[in-house]
Amino acid sequence: MIVITGASGRLGSRIVDRLLSRVPASTVGVSVTDVAKAAHLEARGVRVRHGDFTDPATLAHAFEGADRVLVVSAAIAGAGGASANIAAIDAARAAGAGRILYTSHQGASADSLFPAMVTHARTEEHLAGTGVPYLCLRNGFYASTLDPHLDAAVATGRLVAPEDGPVSWTGHDDLADAAAALLVGGEPGVTPPLTAPDMLDLAAVAAILSGITGREITRVVTGDEEWVEASVARGMPRAYAEFGLGVYRAARRGEFAVTDPTLETLIGRPAESVRTRLERTVAG
Numbered sequence: 001m002i003v004i005t006g007a008s009g010r011l012g013s014r015i016v017d018r019l020l021s022r023v024p025a026s027t028v029g030v031s032v033t034d035v036a037k038a039a040h041l042e043a044r045g046v047r048v049r050h051g052d053f054t055d056p057a058t059l060a061h062a063f064e065g066a067d068r069v070l071v072v073s074a075a076i077a078g079a080g081g082a083s084a085n086i087a088a089i090d091a092a093r094a095a096g097a098g099r100i101l102y103t104s105h106q107g108a109s110a111d112s113l114f115p116a117m118v119t120h121a122r123t124e125e126h127l128a129g130t131g132v133p134y135l136c137l138r139n140g141f142y143a144s145t146l147d148p149h150l151d152a153a154v155a156t157g158r159l160v161a162p163e164d165g166p167v168s169w170t171g172h173d174d175l176a177d178a179a180a181a182l183l184v185g186g187e188p189g190v191t192p193p194l195t196a197p198d199m200l201d202l203a204a205v206a207a208i209l210s211g212i213t214g215r216e217i218t219r220v221v222t223g224d225e226e227w228v229e230a231s232v233a234r235g236m237p238r239a240y241a242e243f244g245l246g247v248y249r250a251a252r253r254g255e256f257a258v259t260d261p262t263l264e265t266l267i268g269r270p271a272e273s274v275r276t277r278l279e280r281t282v283a284g
Contacts, residue, residue: 006072014176053084059091114246140170140195166199
């Protein structure tokens with residue numbers, strides 16, 4: 001049995017859907033914090049069980065009988081994220097999984113300026129030391145991260161953010177297709193970066209938005225502290241704003257300026273471009 005965690009989330013739900021086109025539903029299980037949100041999967045024949053990374057005792061039942069477990073990284077900022085991921089990995093090992101997969105990131109690094117990348121690096125290191133065959137999926141930076149910028153940019157004609165750098169923005173759908181392929185046929189180890197082929201900074205994103213909307217969208221660079229204070233004034237907790245600032249600091253250091261053809265090879269088609277995503281999002 002293949003067990004996938006986070007199966008009601010944006011990435012995990014897509015992975016399950018893609019996997020069900022490859023293998024019988026009876027061979028798929030999901031671990032979710034709220035089983036009611038996975039009722040549609042149970043109706044399709046998928047085994048649905050409650051599992052919570054922050055309550056490791058629940059994972060023994062969720063992972064029971066698993067040959068492979070895909071640990072979708074916890075959406076927890078700070079040290080708690082690594083602890084949660086590690087708890088899931090240890091539970092998968094204890095359940096006897098023959099292979100453990102983990103959704104990591106192209107920028108995973110112990111010295112990253114973005115704390116989430118440090119979390120991924122710590123998790124990868126732990127997974128490599130378990131003695132269980134493993135596969136780390138070095139996913140590209142989610143293109144959906146651009147979404148919070150769009151409404152304000154279109155409404156005001158200004159895309160305001162700290163200094164950034166090029167990023168190979170990559171879509172959830174493409175990454176889900178790749179994960180499904182790797183669940184059934186991937187080789188152990190660490191994947192190359194699973195990215196779309198183009199790298200764009202926010203100035204390039206603003207230019208694309210200008211073409212889509214027919215009005216000029218100007219990229220406006222704000223200071224780091226100014227951005228944090230403005231975010232707090234809008235109601236964002238300061239700790240979260242400072243965490244988010246790390247994305248820009250890491251991008252301008254070039255941490256996400258990487259592309260690789262592996263993703264398109266795995267999915268057998270061109271990866272979705274930022275332009276295509278923006279056209280769909282703005283039109284919607």
